[in-house]
Amino acid sequence: MELRQEASDLQEYSNAKLDRVTRYLGVLADKTRKLDQAALETEARISPLIHEKKKLFNELLTAKGSVKVFCRTRPLFEDEGPSVVEFPDEFTIRINTGDDNVSNPKKDFEFDRVYGPHVGQAELFGDVQPFVQSALDGFNVSIFAYGQTNSGKTYTMEGSSHDRGLYARSFEELFDLANSDTTSTSRFSFSVTVVDLHKEQIRDLLSECGKSLPKVHLGPPDSFVELVQEKVDNPLDFSRVLKVAFHNRGTDTLKFTVSHLIITIHINYNNLITGEKLYSKLSLIDLAGNETLAVEDDSGERATDLLHVMRSLSALGDVLASLTSKKDTVPYENSMLTKVLADSLGGSSKTLMIVNVCSNASNLPKTLSSLNFCARARNAILSLGNRDTIKKWRDVANDARKELYEKEKETNDLKQDIIGLKQALKNANDQCVLLYNEVQKAWKVSFMLQSDLKSENSLLSDKHKIEKDQNAQLRNQVAQLLQLEQDQNLQIQQRDSTIQTLQAKLKSIELQLNEALRSSDAKLANGLESRSVAQLNHGATGDGMDSVAVTKKLEEELLKRDALIEVWYS
Numbered sequence: 001m002e003l004r005q006e007a008s009d010l011q012e013y014s015n016a017k018l019d020r021v022t023r024y025l026g027v028l029a030d031k032t033r034k035l036d037q038a039a040l041e042t043e044a045r046i047s048p049l050i051h052e053k054k055k056l057f058n059e060l061l062t063a064k065g066s067v068k069v070f071c072r073t074r075p076l077f078e079d080e081g082p083s084v085v086e087f088p089d090e091f092t093i094r095i096n097t098g099d100d101n102v103s104n105p106k107k108d109f110e111f112d113r114v115y116g117p118h119v120g121q122a123e124l125f126g127d128v129q130p131f132v133q134s135a136l137d138g139f140n141v142s143i144f145a146y147g148q149t150n151s152g153k154t155y156t157m158e159g160s161s162h163d164r165g166l167y168a169r170s171f172e173e174l175f176d177l178a179n180s181d182t183t184s185t186s187r188f189s190f191s192v193t194v195v196d197l198h199k200e201q202i203r204d205l206l207s208e209c210g211k212s213l214p215k216v217h218l219g220p221p222d223s224f225v226e227l228v229q230e231k232v233d234n235p236l237d238f239s240r241v242l243k244v245a246f247h248n249r250g251t252d253t254l255k256f257t258v259s260h261l262i263i264t265i266h267i268n269y270n271n272l273i274t275g276e277k278l279y280s281k282l283s284l285i286d287l288a289g290n291e292t293l294a295v296e297d298d299s300g301e302r303a304t305d306l307l308h309v310m311r312s313l314s315a316l317g318d319v320l321a322s323l324t325s326k327k328d329t330v331p332y333e334n335s336m337l338t339k340v341l342a343d344s345l346g347g348s349s350k351t352l353m354i355v356n357v358c359s360n361a362s363n364l365p366k367t368l369s370s371l372n373f374c375a376r377a378r379n380a381i382l383s384l385g386n387r388d389t390i391k392k393w394r395d396v397a398n399d400a401r402k403e404l405y406e407k408e409k410e411t412n413d414l415k416q417d418i419i420g421l422k423q424a425l426k427n428a429n430d431q432c433v434l435l436y437n438e439v440q441k442a443w444k445v446s447f448m449l450q451s452d453l454k455s456e457n458s459l460l461s462d463k464h465k466i467e468k469d470q471n472a473q474l475r476n477q478v479a480q481l482l483q484l485e486q487d488q489n490l491q492i493q494q495r496d497s498t499i500q501t502l503q504a505k506l507k508s509i510e511l512q513l514n515e516a517l518r519s520s521d522a523k524l525a526n527g528l529e530s531r532s533v534a535q536l537n538h539g540a541t542g543d544g545m546d547s548v549a550v551t552k553k554l555e556e557e558l559l560k561r562d563a564l565i566e567v568w569y570s
């Protein structure tokens, strides 16, 4: 009984609790809807700001055209002799031509940045970073390492294990930027293609790879090449894929100097809220060496290689020059190199040329050739670099940077709002989970109680059945006893009637006896008077015999009766 009461109390309690939880869940669902709505609205407010930020950043980056040139001079080895270059400021490289025939043997070249031999990979990357950012913002970006063989192109791009170059640093930056915004509803995914371009022939260095993604097209729609793209989710993946590509490229270092290596990081952007999707790519190109054909040394195969390199590099120079001078038609068609990179050269894309220089005297002609090539690409040889222009552009850049900073601040404030909203949403969700657990617990208790009740019921019904059986047995026994009693009563009645008969008999015998006694007395009196003593004795003996027999019979009858009565009462 107690258990039943407890069970029903608990069930009532759990039902009440369930009611409360259901009501609360409704409130929470409503709250969640409102928070989602608020998040959507904030995202909608942020979106134009982010777009504006990208636009401003893009304007800042393209303030002086979409082609930028950095110049890097590598440190000289001991046996290479003294340097013939100077660095008057961070935008100028001054070459001492040693030509005494001209009034000023020193020639200045101005670029967007000039790095002396002691500038390391990290500092260089600091200036390359905006290009990487721009690629993540949805613009195609191409970064070339240009220069004669042995000038530091591969060092700049690949670097060494302890001082990584642009490949690794660029991908790490993309990865960090893509993951830095924890509140964002933006999702980025990356994949990589690697090709070797030799004598106008493309070789896919990842052709043997996983092929988990569909092939990607490079080049114009009418003559594209299909490449295997390898998905890369993190910097480790990226370096693993590059290792495979380098392995597939082989070990013929001489061949490397006459082929271009194009590593492209494909960036897919997806905004989960607005549904906006963007695709852009960052191409990093370690160009073939900028050599001149020395007819006496180079012949046969090597000469053909060099001719192909010269042709493709000059085609690249032409494309860049026409982009810089804003010509209507850009000659992409003149080489495979410019064809496959056409969508990363011009238009809204950005190009960074890093010209590598070896600053000793023996390399002077090649250095001048490289610098002239890049100066043409940038359309900014000596005479154009006047300090006022530079100052003016710096002011423009500073203003833009300031505006960018303010927009960024506004964006950050909104992002903080989103963080708050998302935290509230998370708290609400946590509470939902807690309540859900409580409901489950209550259900469990009520279930247990129900099963307790069930087992108690079955126990009771068993008990009830046993009692019923016992009752039936008792009833049977009572009926038997009643039957016995009836039988005994019948026997008593029979005995009573026997007794009555016996008593009647006794009475008649007594009567007979009395009669006999009376007559005997009378006879006795008469005898005294008329008969002799002998006759008296004889008569007495005869009459005396009769009365003794009667008395004996009487006594027997009485004994019988007493025995019967005794049996009856026993």
Ligand code: ADP
Pocket: 073, 074, 075, 117, 147, 148, 149, 150, 151, 152, 153, 154, 155, 156, 289, 356
């Ligand atoms: P390239 O690829 O243009 O033929 P490399 O990158 O192979 O030239 O560089 C030639 C040599 O100079 C290599 O031994 C490289 O380690 C070294 N080197 C190039 N640039 C630098 C630098 N900035 N600092 C230190 N060593 C460099």
Ligand code: MG
Pocket: 150, 153, 154, 155, 256, 286
């Ligand atoms: Mg190299």
